Amino acid sequence: MTAPKTVDTIVEHAYIVTFDDAGTVLADGSIAIADGAITAVGEAADIAAAYTAAEVIDGRHRLAMPGLIDAHTHIAQTMMKGLFPELQRKGKQEWPVWRRYLIPFEANLSGEDMELSMQLAAANMLAHGTTTFYDAGGPHPHHTARAALATGMRGMIGRSTLDDSTEIPESMRMTTDEAIEENIRLVEDYPAGGLITGSMALRQIMNCSPELITTIHAEALARGAKVHSHLLEGTDEIDYAVARYGKRPIDFLVDLGVFDETLHAAHAVYATPWDVQKFREHGPSVAHCRNNYNFGTPRALEYWRAGVPIGLGTDGAATSQGMLDMFRIASGVTMGQQYTYGPVVHELDAIAPDEALQMATRGGAAALGMAGRIGQLTAEARADIVLLDLDSVDASVSVTPFSYLVDGATGHDVDTVLVDGRTVVSGGEVLTVDVDRVVSAARTRQIELVNDFNVF
Ligand SMILES: [Zn+2]
Known part of the structure; x- marks a missing residue:
């Protein structure tokens, strides 16, 4: 048996809607990520046997889809x-x-x-x-x-x-x-x-x-x-x-x-x-x-x-x-x-x-001229991945997580986001923007900019 290959990150045990050519859906799947790209997507057991990573993102009770x-x-x-x-x-x-x-x-x-x-x-x-x-x-x-x-x-x-x-x-x-x-x-x-x-x-x-x-x-x-x-x-x-x-x-x-x-x-x-x-x-x-x-x-x-x-x-x-x-x-x-x-x-x-x-x-x-590079969870695509919370009331009684994704999900169900393999949203919090400062500054500036029209 060959030793598992080391990658940067593994998203494990997620319900994965890959948006690949065949429309593959994995009820218990994992995604291996290295150098900002997806190395492999597959059944959780197969990925666990083939890959190991320092960073593991728990995908249980989460739906994974392309960004x-x-x-x-x-x-x-x-x-x-x-x-x-x-x-x-x-x-x-x-x-x-x-x-x-x-x-x-x-x-x-x-x-x-x-x-x-x-x-x-x-x-x-x-x-x-x-x-x-x-x-x-x-x-x-x-x-x-x-x-x-x-x-x-x-x-x-x-x-x-x-x-x-x-x-x-x-x-x-x-x-x-x-x-x-x-x-x-x-x-x-x-x-x-x-x-x-x-x-x-x-x-x-x-x-x-x-x-x-x-x-x-x-x-x-x-x-x-x-x-x-x-x-x-x-x-x-x-x-x-x-x-x-x-x-x-x-x-x-x-x-x-x-x-x-x-x-x-x-x-x-x-x-x-x-x-x-x-x-x-x-x-x-x-x-x-x-x-x-x-x-x-x-x-x-x-x-x-x-x-x-x-x-x-x-x-x-x-x-x-x-x-x-x-x-x-x-x-x-x-x-x-x-x-x-x-x-x-x-x-x-x-x-x-x-x-x-x-x-x-x-x-x-x-x-955008990026077919195959983004918009799907497949090997060699960039690792732009979104995880949605399947424990929400909306998702809990859906016949499949997929029907929930189409008919029930909104952006408020997003829990984790990776862009190019980097985690930029975790637990619903944006990690790369100082949200409080930005919202406060924008509120002040918006009033000045809109007042310039004198429209109300
Ligand atoms: Zn426009």
Whole structure:
């Protein structure tokens, strides 16, 4: 008999939902981890015979699953949490919100504000089992990236890029050359392979010039980077593209030669069936957000089942009604897609129970260009692992822990989180962020930032 191999950490005796190709579930499983990656996943007895480790995490009464992936965040809007529900309640919200509130808010943020926003968002995401985020881009991305690295999260960060609008505050305006330069610098300073990766970003076609769009695409292609952009998010965007370019947004991008796998399209709501086919043919990824149901009937299942890389996103704390909990996003998407596709044809099971969680794990991984590396608990994947408490009242009478995971779990059931093999949440406590200090500082600063609008 060969001696057990020594690894760094073993998570033992957990109920493991692997999200692997075969959908493997282990009622009494263990995970061996070394150098930040999963060495092996298997029956607890087999792992115990083959591996030994200095650090052992007790997985009994715990469900282990891959860390969740938030495929569209706005770290810069973290301190806008609660603004929109309050404006709606008072009947004071003005349109369009991106021009009236979102961009002016971001324009007022300092580098220190971005650090605070990142720390607060990371604490919130990690506590709820999100281990990876893909940010749409905000100001001061180097501050954001430094703060993100200290939290131990995995993420992709961009610089919000606008060069073609006079309706935005001075501090957010940039020339085409400045926008290109800042994007390149970020991608070069944070290359692929680390926990935090630089991404290129375009805000949306309504405030980016064709020259910026084509140059950013070429620079991203040359560097193996992605380009995060809002797309098909509003009827005003369709009208704009038709008025200015004589065609709908997807056709405009296809004709520019930039509609390919480098592009990550947030929302993609106002898609025709043939737009979905163009995604499938050309390869861009999609982030589907729960707030998409506020304004459209998104075709998330069509993208997913056509093989388009599609993940789920919160859209940040401002426009997700404050939620950075991907379990609740997945639950909302399940109901939204059932409502979108089901009732008109009396289809009671339009979306499978676990399909939204598949999108929030494997789908997000594919969308971020990290398929096989994150979003699943399999050998050689990075060790991004979430353990949920199965002793809760919700979980206790579930027929299987898996049905609980799909229908009952929320981020509040998360007990332990590992990112790249490192424990960053234990016993529900975030270990890498000084949560009390960050919450207190954010409360004070939020009042100053929101008061600048004078909206209430
Ligand atoms: Zn967004």
